[in-house]
Amino acid sequence: MTVELFIPCFIDQLYPQTAFNTAKLIEKAGYKVEYNPEQTCCGQPAFNAGYWEEAKAVGGKFLNDFSETNYIVSPSASCTGMVKNYYNDLFTNTIVHNKCRNIQGNIHELSDFLVNVAGKDYFGAELEGRAVYHDSCAGLRECNIRAEPRQLLNKVHGLDLVEMKDTDVCCGFGGTFAVKFDGISSAMAEQKINNALEMEADYIISTDASCLINLQAYIDEHGLKIKTMHLADVLTHGWGNV
Secondary structure, three states: OEEEEEOOOOHHHHHHHHHHHHHHHHHHHOOOOEEOOOOOOHHHHHHHHHOHHHHHHHHHHHHOOOOOOOOEEEEEEEHHHHHHHHHHHHHHOOOOOHHHHHHHHHEEEEHHHHHHOOOOOOOEEEEEEEEEEOOOHHHHHHHOOOOOHHHHHHEEEEEEEOOOOOOOOOOOOOHHHHHHHHHHHHHHHHHHHHHHOOOOOOOOOOOHHHHHHHHHHHHHHHHOEEEEHHHHHHHOOOOOOO
């Protein structure tokens, strides 16, 4: 049973440990992990900015970098959602139509894969403290995951998972939105973090590093005593050097 690992460009550049932890989790679930070092981007930044031809070129490379036969797993609901949903706009009725459909059927966000495909929700992780889970827009609306991350987090020793207000409201990142409308983005991040602080949370956890980048930047700027963590990093916390 082989899984091909898809690591988004921003995780590769900014959070490489999250990528390694994703591979460890998949291996612990009983799968062989393969990583193609030629992979780059799914094309989402260009697509969201309206540069569809450029997105199609990048997406075409993505389709060539991955096979049609193996599971493809990514620690990003945002990038997974791009491939699953918006590749229809780029590749329907093209020469790669069938290959695209096969890959769309095989790609999974990490928590979806672990719970719904591998059938695993306990990984022996330990993390002391209280946490809230942030439902990313892509995770909830594009990948249809809500229960899966919570199921996994409820099995982490020492972690008190509580629900914050408006957990499914956007964090304010939105890719280029955070650049074009930085004031609105910052206000949305502030609201999200205040909701977490109301619950006396030590951690904000999500499936999307893009959301966590935005939230952690606000936390750092204001010197707040709360920390963001990716789901993969939580599920491998306490493993030591495994």
